[in-house]
Amino acid sequence: MADLNGKVAIVTGASGGIGRAVALRLAQDGADVACFGQNRERLQETADAIAALGRRASVHPVDSRDPDAISASVGQVEKDAGRIDVLVNNAGITKDGLLIRMSVADWEDVLAVNLRSVFLFTKAAARAMMKQRSGSIVNVASIIGLIGNPGQSNYAASKAGIIGFTKSIAKELASRNVRANAIAPGFITTRMTDKLDGELQKKMLELIPLARYGSPEDVAATASFLAGADSTYITGQVIQVCGGMVM
Ligand SMILES: NC(=O)c1ccc[n+]([C@@H]2O[C@H](COP(=O)([O-])OP(=O)(O)OC[C@H]3O[C@@H](n4cnc5c(N)ncnc54)[C@H](O)[C@@H]3O)[C@@H](O)[C@H]2O)c1
Numbered sequence: 332m333a334d335l336n337g338k339v340a341i342v343t344g345a346s347g348g349i350g351r352a353v354a355l356r357l358a359q360d361g362a363d364v365a366c367f368g369q370n371r372e373r374l375q376e377t378a379d380a381i382a383a384l385g386r387r388a389s390v391h392p393v394d395s396r397d398p399d400a401i402s403a404s405v406g407q408v409e410k411d412a413g414r415i416d417v418l419v420n421n422a423g424i425t426k427d428g429l430l431i432r433m434s435v436a437d438w439e440d441v442l443a444v445n446l447r448s449v450f451l452f453t454k455a456a457a458r459a460m461m462k463q464r465s466g467s468i469v470n471v472a473s474i475i476g477l478i479g480n481p482g483q484s485n486y487a488a489s490k491a492g493i494i495g496f497t498k499s500i501a502k503e504l505a506s507r508n509v510r511a512n513a514i515a516p517g518f519i520t521t522r523m524t525d526k527l528d529g530e531l532q533k534k535m536l537e538l539i540p541l542a543r544y545g546s547p548e549d550v551a552a553t554a555s556f557l558a559g560a561d562s563t564y565i566t567g568q569v570i571q572v573c574g575g576m577v578m
Contacts, residue, residue: 333559336361339412340558341405343395343452344422346373348521349471352547353419353554354388355380360555362417363387365408367452369394395422395448396440405455415459417558420449420493421471425523427482438485445489449496453511457500461507468504468511469557470497471550472569474577477515490515494569501567510566512557517573519545540575 340357344350345366354364358381366374366381371392381388389408393400409415423445426437449470460466475483476490494513501511518524518535524544527535536544553572556562571577 333360333555333561335417335555335559338362338416338558339365339408339414340417340419341365341367341408341415341452341456342419342421343367343448345377346370347421348523349516349519349547349550350419350421351377352551353421355384356548356551356555357417357419357558358384358386358388360559361386362558363412365389365391365412367391367393367395367404368422395451396443398451401448401451402455405452409456409459414463415456415466416463417467417469418452418456418460419469419471419554419558420452422448423471423473423489423523425483425486425526427486429482430484433485441485442489442492445486446492446496449493453496453500457504457509460509461504464508466504466509467558467562468497468500468509469554470511470513471554472497472513472515474515474517474571474573477569477571478577497569498567505566510557510563512562512565512567513569514550514553514557515569515571515573515577516550517545517571517576519547519550519572521547535576538576539573543574545572545574 346368378388472493473490497513
């Protein structure tokens with residue numbers, strides 16, 4: 332269990348499956364958490380659960396596609412809390428379709444929510460981390476960014492982009508003791524995967540050596556490890572949380 336006492340964390344997509352589990356895990360480990368996402372009510376539920384753990388939580392219903400809103404509200408977190416120690420870029424969407432039928436709008440939406448927002452949030456939070464000479468950025472990619480998937484060229488490109496981005500900023504920020512790593516989850520049971528048809532879900536299970544789907548808590552445990560002091564010599568890495576599905 333990481334000791335995150337006194338740390339301030341930002342988690343994007345904190346109303347959803349993995350993001351909510353990450354926000355709660357960081358709070359359990361001692362952090363105060365700024366919860367970013369789309370839906371104010373669901374973010375408030377996450378914040379209430381964090382408050383019940385005795386930690387401070389704030390709610391920021393900000394569209395991950397909106398550069399000005401991201402910059403302003405991350406700045407507000409820094410002003411209110413006095414620091415930013417951890418940023419978990421987790422918000423993401425899928426708009427699947429075969430290449431021939433994929434619209435420009437679906438391509439751009441997925442790239443904007445999944446990849447451009449990682450740039451925007453990281454840029455907004457990095458200044459505080461550089462000033463402090465410490466910080467940990469954790470970007471949620473996907474094994475699809477490593478191996479590709481038919482019907483997910485936009486999603487795969489966004490997740491592969493996150494990995495390249497993570498390695499670049501890891502090199503840029505290392506001299507200020509700011510680390511950046513990516514997590515590549517496999518099949519994690521959330522609303523995102525509930526949308527997949529039953530036959531496909533069964534086929535995926537056969538590909539997982541550990542013979543179970545992952546839980547949001549499996550990803551949250553890795554995020555907490557990467558956020559905390561047990562990983563201070565780890566930067567620029569991609570950690571696969573996929574039950575051995577990709578080796
Ligand atoms: N579930 C899986 O199997 C799996 C596998 C690999 C990677 N991932 C990644 O994990 C992350 C979380 O996914 P999840 O499975 O919890 O899905 P989810 O749909 O439960 O959560 C997605 C979150 O992103 C937020 N979001 C979406 N669009 C947004 C926007 N425009 N502005 C602000 N917030 C927005 C949603 O509000 C939600 O909180 C995503 O980046 C996803 O690609 C998931």
